Amino acid sequence: MPTDADARRALASHLKSLNFAVHQPDDPPLFTPEPRPTMRPWHWKAGDIKACLDQIGEQIKLEAGGVRRTLRLANPGIPWGTTPSLWASIQYILPGEVATAHRHTASALRFIMRGKGADTTVDGEKYEMNEGDLVLTPSWAYHDHEHKGDEPMVWLDVLDITLVRNIDAVFFEGSDLPRRPVNTISDASYREFGSGIMRPLRPRFAQFDNPLLVYSRERAEAAVMEASGLSPDPYDDTALEYLNPETGAPAMRTIGTVLQRLRPGISLAPHRHTGSSVYYVIRGTGRTVVDDETFDWGPGDFFAIPSWSRHAHANRSQTDDALLFQVNDIPAVRALGFWREAEG
16 A cells, blocks of 8 residues: 555545546556456357347347347456457348448458358458358448348357447448449459469459458368368467468458367367457367366357466367367457467
């Protein structure tokens, strides 16, 4: 406690009347030896998710405007969002429905969990969305979705809206058209950059910082399986990050996207790092220990890990691999110079 604690308390009322303050003896510390996240490690189970999706599919309408039919992954340790920077939710769209066009400063992604038959238009570029694909929506790009299939579709939505909101940079704009016009060549940027190993000498059609809007399941999983032929990383086994093919940087400036394979029977070493993460279990069964909590996960589950939390993954099956899709805020953390990692 400060030696002048009484003087500080005596000043508090007068300073507050002028919108000033000095540190008080009972104030929480501004600087701490290491991060103290209020976000909590959390595990959302596939059975609960399915039951709630069935409920919202029956009871909630998808109408024109900005509000989608989504099940939010709410973290009980923070007032808003899934992590301090990311908002994750699960979108449920029925055959024949249109999620009408709008745009916003928050960047977004879709990872298709189940189904086929939907497409998305992003500032005139139109792409199908199929199970296992990663689909990007850059900041301030008009986007809409239409489901033309026969069964409900489910996908993960992740936005950096929590970060954008915290720095007061939220803008939103609707559209007078439910679906925006499609360019003459609807997949021009994919034609230029979609190979992933080559790029044009003089790009003509790229509209965004990252010209690639869709990463197919087939190419992503093939890349991870090829990399699995190497010795495992001690903390992540085999984990590959989706990249911007023009720059080699992360696919998104503020959201990291990773496909991760855990080979059968592997138990990985614990570590910690700055930056929060959310995992979706595509297939397999495993266990993740986060500080003092243990999550036994299976297909369709989600779990979240706060910044600087000690965590370790394991595959509980001796015969089958596990495949996880991970989102994190590490690109933003690195850009700000706040990245740290430690063993154990």
